[in-house]
Amino acid sequence: xxxxxxxxxxxxxxxxxxxxxxxxxxxxxxxxxxxxxxxxxxxxxxxxxxxxxxxxxxxxxxxxxxxxxxxxxxxxxxxxxxxxxxxxxxxxxxxxxxxxxxxxxxxxxxxxxxxxxxxxxxxxxxxxxxxxxxxxxxxxxxxxxxxxxxxxxxxxxxxxxxxxxxxxxxxxxxxxxxxxxxxxxxxxxxxxxxxxxxxxxxxxxxxxxxxxxxxxxxxxxxxxxxxxxxxxxxxxxxxxxxxxxxxxxxxxxxxxxxxxxxxxxxxxxxxxxxxxxxxxxxxxxxxxxxxxxxxxxxxxxxxxxxxxxxxxxxxxxxxxxxxxxxxxxxxxxxxxxxxxxxxxxxxxxxxxxxxxxxxxxxxxxxxxxxxxxxxxxxxxxxxxxxxxxxxxxxxxxxxxxxxxxxxxxxxxxxxxxxxxxxxxxxxxxxxxxxxxxxxxxxxxxxxxxxxxxxxxxxxxxxxxxxxxxxxxxxxxxxxxxxxxxxxxxxxxxxxxxxxxxxxxxxxxxxxxxxxxxxxxxxxxxxxxxxxxxxxxxxxxxxxxxxxxxxxxxxxxxxxxxxxxxx
Numbered sequence: 001x002x003x004x005x006x007x008x009x010x011x012x013x014x015x016x017x018x019x020x021x022x023x024x025x026x027x028x029x030x031x032x033x034x035x036x037x038x039x040x041x042x043x044x045x046x047x048x049x050x051x052x053x054x055x056x057x058x059x060x061x062x063x064x065x066x067x068x069x070x071x072x073x074x075x076x077x078x079x080x081x082x083x084x085x086x087x088x089x090x091x092x093x094x095x096x097x098x099x100x101x102x103x104x105x106x107x108x109x110x111x112x113x114x115x116x117x118x119x120x121x122x123x124x125x126x127x128x129x130x131x132x133x134x135x136x137x138x139x140x141x142x143x144x145x146x147x148x149x150x151x152x153x154x155x156x157x158x159x160x161x162x163x164x165x166x167x168x169x170x171x172x173x174x175x176x177x178x179x180x181x182x183x184x185x186x187x188x189x190x191x192x193x194x195x196x197x198x199x200x201x202x203x204x205x206x207x208x209x210x211x212x213x214x215x216x217x218x219x220x221x222x223x224x225x226x227x228x229x230x231x232x233x234x235x236x237x238x239x240x241x242x243x244x245x246x247x248x249x250x251x252x253x254x255x256x257x258x259x260x261x262x263x264x265x266x267x268x269x270x271x272x273x274x275x276x277x278x279x280x281x282x283x284x285x286x287x288x289x290x291x292x293x294x295x296x297x298x299x300x301x302x303x304x305x306x307x308x309x310x311x312x313x314x315x316x317x318x319x320x321x322x323x324x325x326x327x328x329x330x331x332x333x334x335x336x337x338x339x340x341x342x343x344x345x346x347x348x349x350x351x352x353x354x355x356x357x358x359x360x361x362x363x364x365x366x367x368x369x370x371x372x373x374x375x376x377x378x379x380x381x382x383x384x385x386x387x388x389x390x391x392x393x394x395x396x397x398x399x400x401x402x403x404x405x406x407x408x409x410x411x412x413x414x415x416x417x418x419x420x421x422x423x424x425x426x427x428x429x430x431x432x433x434x435x436x437x438x439x440x441x442x443x444x445x446x447x448x449x450x451x452x453x454x455x456x457x458x459x460x461x462x463x464x465x466x467x468x469x470x471x472x473x474x475x476x477x478x479x480x481x482x483x484x485x486x487x488x489x490x491x492x493x494x495x496x497x498x499x500x501x502x503x504x505x506x507x508x509x510x511x512x513x514x515x516x517x518x519x520x521x522x523x524x525x526x527x528x529x530x531x532x533x534x535x536x537x538x539x540x541x542x543x544x545x546x547x548x549x550x551x552x553x554x555x556x557x558x559x560x561x562x563x564x565x566x
Contacts, residue, residue, distance in 0.1 A: 003080060004080075006043070006046070006047075007073065007076055007077065007080065009033045009034075009035070009043060010043075010047060010052060010053075010073060010076070011073035012032055012033055012034075013029055013032055013033055014069055014072065014073050015073075016032050019069045019072060021066070021067065021068040021069070022066075022067050023064045023065070023066060023067075024064055024065065024067050025063065025064045025065070026040050026041060026044075026057070026065075029044070029067075051070055051071070052069070052070060052071045052076065053067065053068060053069050053070055053071070054066075054067075054068040054070060055067055055068075113537070113540075113541055114540055114541040114557075114559035115559070116559065116561060116562055120293035120294065121291065121292050121293050121294075121558065121559045121561075122292065122293060122294040122295075122296065123292050123294070123295050123296070123541070123554070123557055123559065124296045124298055125295070125296065125297050125298070126298050126300065127143070127297045127298065127299045127300075128299075128300075129299065130274045130275075130299055131143060131144055131147070131272075131277055131297065131299070132144050133272070134147055134148050134151060134152075134260075134261075134269065134272070135260060136148050136152060136250050136251055136252075136253040136255065137208065137211050137213060137214065137251055139250060140441075140442040140443045140445075141442060142461055142549055142550065142551070143297075143551070145250045145461075145463075145549070146549055146551040147277070147279070148250050148253055149250065149253070149265070150265050150266055150267045150279060150295075150554050150555070151263045151265045151267055151268065151269050151279060152253035152254060152255055152263035152264065152265045153166050153167050153253065153254060153263060153264040153265045153286075154166050154167065154247055154248055154249075154252050154253045154254055155167050155168040155171075155182050155201070155232070155247045155248075155252070155254070156168060156171075156244050156245075156247045156248040157248050158245075158248050158463070158464030158465055159464070160464075161464050161465055161466070161548070162464075162465070163244045163245050163248050163465065164248075166248070166287075167184055167185060167188060167196075167201070167254070167264065167286070168182040168183055168184055168185070168232075169183055169184070169185045170183055171183065171244060176239075177236070177239035177240075177241070177501070177503070178235065178236045178238075178239065179233060179234070179235055179236070180233070180234040180236070180243055180244075181227055181231055181232070181233055181234075182231065182232045182234070182247075183230060183231050184198055184201070184230040184231065184232070185230075185286050186230060187286075188264060188286055189264065189284035189286075190256050190262045190263070190264055190284075191262050191263055191264065191268035191269075191282055191284075192262055193284065194256075194262075196264060197229075198226050198228070198229055198230060198231065198232055199226060200256065200257050201232060201254055202224055202225065202226055202232060203257040204254045204255065204256075204257045205224045205232070205252075205254070206224060207257065208251065208252060209221060209224065213251055213476060214251060214252075216475055216476050217246055217249065217251055217252070217472065217475065217476060218246060218252075219237075219475070220236045220237055220238050220239075220240035220243065220497075220500065221234055221235075221236055221237070221240075221243075222235045222236055222237045223235045238497060238500075238501065239500065239501040240500045240501070241500055241501065241502065241503050241505075241508065242468055242471065242500050242508075245465055245468040246472070248464075248465075249472065253265075264282070264284075264285075264286070265282065265285070266281065266282055266285045266287070266289065266290050266554070266555050267279035267280060267281060267282055267290065267295065267554065268280055268281075268282045270294075274299065275298070275299050275300075276296065276297065276298060276299065277296070277297040277299070278294060278295070278296045278297075279294065279295050279296075279554075280293065280294045281293050281294070288555065289555075290554060290555040291543065291555070291556070291557065291558035292554060292555075292557050292558060292559070295554050333533075333534070333535050333544060333545050333546035333552070334532065334533065334534045334546065335532075335533045335546045335550075336380060336530050336531070336532055336533070337462070337530045337531040337532070337533055337548075337550060338386060338387075338462040338466045338530070338548060339459070339460055339461045339462035339463075339530070339531070340382050340385070340459075340460055340462075340527035340528065340529065340530050341379075341413070341415060341416055341419070341457065341458070341459050341460075341527070341528045341529055342457065342458060342459075342460055342525055342526065342527050342528060343360075343363065343455065343456070343457050343525070343526055343528055344455070344456040344457075344458075344479060344483055344524060344525045344526075345359065345360075345454070345455055345456075345483065345523055345524060345525075346451075346453055346454055346455070346456065346482070346483040347483055347484055347485055347488070347524060348483065348484075348485060349453070349454045350403045350406060350454050351402075351403065351406070351454060351455075353522065353523065354396060354397065354400050355400060355401075355402055355403070356522075356523035356524075357394045357395065357396040357523045358394075358396035358397070358398075358400050358402065359402065359455075359523070360394040360396075360523045360526055361394040361395070361396050362426060362427075362430070363423070363426070363526075363528075364391075364394065366426050367381075368419070368422040368423065368426055369381040369419070369528060369529050371422060372415065372418045372419060372422060373418055374415055374418055377532055378415075378531065378532060379415060379529040379530065379531055379532065380529060380530050380531075380532060381528070381529050382526075382527035382528055382529055382530055384527075385470075385516055385520065385527050386462075386466050386467070386470070386513075388513075389513055389516060389517070391520060391526060391527070392517075392520050392521050394523060401431070402427065402430055402431070402432040403432060403454075404431070404432065404433065405432070405433045405434075405435060406427065406432055406433070406434050406435070406454040406455060407434075407435045407437060407452060407453055407454045407455070408420055408423065408424075408434055408435065408436055408437065408453065408454070408455040408456075408457065409437045409439060409449065409450060409452070409453035409455070409456055409457075410436075410437070410438060410439065410456070410457035410458065411438070411439040411440070411441050411442060411443065411444070411457075411458055411459070412440070412441065412442050412459065413459055415529070416457050416458070416459070417438065419457060419528065420434075420436050420438075420457065421436070423455075424436060434455075437449070437453070442459070443458070443477070444456075444458065444477060444478050444479050444482075445478065447478070450478065450479070450482050451482050453482075456479060456483065457528070458479065460473060460527075461549065462548065463547070463548045463549040464547075464548050464549075466548075467508070467509045467512055467513075470512065470516065471496060471499070471500075471512055474492060474496060474515070475493075475496060480492065483524065484524070492515065495511075495515055496515075498511075499511045499512055499515075531550070533546050533550035534546075535552060540559060540560060541557065541559055542557070542558050542559070542560065543556040543557045543558045544556075544557055
């Protein structure tokens with residue numbers, strides 16, 4: 001910390017005159033730097049030797065000499081930061097450069113993007129909020145889920161909307177569909193170099209089965225046991241042809257059973273703090289190794305609305321690079337999200353079927369989504385739930401009156417807050433007072449007040465395998481057991497069990513589409529809008545392609561090595 005103390009004392013001296021040359025004395029400078037005159041002379045000698053300033057003293061006690069600054073504190077901080085980063089020690093850099101978030105953000109900008117450090121390619125991503133701890137069973141944030149899929153591995157994984165092998169090199173199902181065998185790759189290793197065993201994976205899978213969310217996601221699983229040193233046996237209560245898909249979700253990623261920080265994904269977690277998250281390439285990785293040695297999230301929280309929290313700026317447009325490169329950044333990939341923000345109506349509250357249909361039609365006809373005060377190009381109104389799953393044309397009697405008051409509960413992201421206020425204005429014109437209730441979270445888990453909502457708005461992330469993702473949404477989200485009657489919810493769960501027993505994927509997709517079509521026709525649910533994802537990067541950062549979650553595969557990104565021209 002000696003370097004930081006010297007820099008802070010230099011900054012106090014510099015700030016007194018804003019770096020203007022001056023006539024001063026050692027005693028006056030010692031007072032500004034809160035040190036003795038003897039120590040001040042030592043500092044002046046060190047700073048002059050380092051060419052931070054020029055000090056021409058006059059002989060005689062108390063005489064005033066000439067002080068001229070050769071460097072600014074900001075420049076010196078930047079150099080200090082660069083030295084630590086060049087050594088591959090970003091956590092030390094943050095300890096040395098202690099600034100407020102907004103100042104730190106400005107200082108860090110020149111170091112963002114792709115860099116070669118000690119002959120190792122590193123990608124630095126500026127990020128707008130702190131990240132939650134990487135615990136696969138409890139994560140809801142899109143960025144955290146994306147990181148988890150790079151730090152941890154599962155028996156299976158998603159690849160191009162299909163389920164593929166991961167820790168297991170293949171799997172087979174018995175003729176009666178009640179036994180599944182997952183054959184593990186040999187010589188698997190955890191991030192600490194420890195050899196992975198099937199017993200460890202069986203222990204972690206049992207922990208997932210015993211969890212609240214795991215018991216729902218894997219409700220068809222009766223037991224997991226060791227069939228062999230390199231084979232896991234799943235015995236099912238009922239046939240489940242989604243099992244390999246379920247095991248590829250973030251909830252079924254497999255940390256070490258005794259240390260959740262250890263995984264077996266392409267990157268290992270090397271640093272995690274509120275200001276910096278760093279992952280490094282795992283040398284024992286069992287699939288194709290990443291091209292980037294390290295990925296760093298440099299976190300400088302932005303100013304935000306105190307009610308809506310740090311997620312008030314939806315990060316669907318990611319810019320990778322330094323501030324002075326922003327004019328050079330080019331959109332390298334764009335897409336429209338399959339995920340959507342939705343509106344649902346509680347079937348057990350104030351609105352009857354006819355009123356619910358009228359509300360859906362009002363939203364559809366008023367085109368209020370196009371009027372939202374949101375950055376242009378960020379969202380697009382939904383016309384279908386998934387491609388080929390169109391929205392219905394709700395028919396309702398114009399004479400049907402809405403209730404005098406209704407309650408709307410909604411959670412993040414911030415775009416839903418803008419939607420809530422527009423909907424409030426729309427219903428007010430129809431003599432209905434809408435009471436708004438904001439829930440500061442990203443989902444409805446552990447939210448008892450949801451049952452008091454007449455209308456609900458939320459966000460449904462959809463990554464790979466969209467049809468399966470929607471099936472899991474019906475199973476896992478407490479929204480459905482809250483807004484549907486007990487009889488209808490039980491029937492929906494029975495329908496899902498019947499769908500999962502169908503071995504033909506196309507038939508499963510068609511049956512699931514029919515379930516959602518019925519929910520939309522009955523004015524239970526409708527998507528409101530989708531996001532437009534975009535990633536921009538400076539020249540020299542390659543291999544960045546948007547995936548279904550609006551991020552990019554870290555294992556495919558790369559930075560060309562610097563070329564030395566002789």
